[in-house]
């Protein structure tokens with residue numbers, strides 16, 4: 452079952468599956484020649500601590516929440532119809548002629564179709580860290596994503612979200628980091644050994 456984030460929506464539906472080795476090879480592991488040699492077979496990790504203004508979100512109507520995400524809250528189905536794992540249809544219009552998945556919906560802007568096919572392996576962790584100085588919940592999503600090249604994956608997706616995502620009204624990025632994750636160690640060796648080879 453897909454876990455939910457603190458907005459109450461299923462998070463991870465359209466994620467790359469670890470078992471889908473073809474997709475993982477293409478989008479997650481660094482291939483030879485792509486980066487420094489010692490990174491071949493490794494991955495780049497982007498992490499963001501994203502504060503979510505839960506109180507404001509909880510005051511908004513269900514219809515607004517579903518518009519912001521582009522999926523239904525109960526099932527996680529795309530607003531264009533179907534069930535959780537149906538592909539979203541971004542062209543489909545409602546009876547009033549406007550797209551069923553809003554132009555500023557998070558899933559529209561984050562989708563590979565909008566980002567030259569860029570895909571991330573996401574792993575989100577919810578955090579709840581007491582209250583802030585005004586008594587609001589200090590909570591959100593510790594977003595982490597693995598990819599073979601952040602310059603063509605995380606960065607363009609995040610720039611698109613930063614400009615237009617309807618979710619921006621309810622979130623604030625408060626921390627950011629990027630890590631080079633070298634490949635696993637061979638028998639008798641250690642992580643990062645490639646850094647010290649000629």
Ligand code: HEM
Nearest residue numbers: 460461462463464465466501558561562563592608609622
């Ligand atoms: C607090 C912040 C965030 C929340 C609450 C959130 C929530 C969601 C939800 C509910 C979905 C739909 C279900 C799914 O497919 O997983 C989704 C999809 C997605 N999100 Fe986020 N997200 C957040 C931040 C981000 C960030 C920072 C990025 C990358 C820059 C991102 C990239 C994606 C991608 C790539 C998808 C899949 C789109 C698709 O292929 O349909 N999200 N997110």
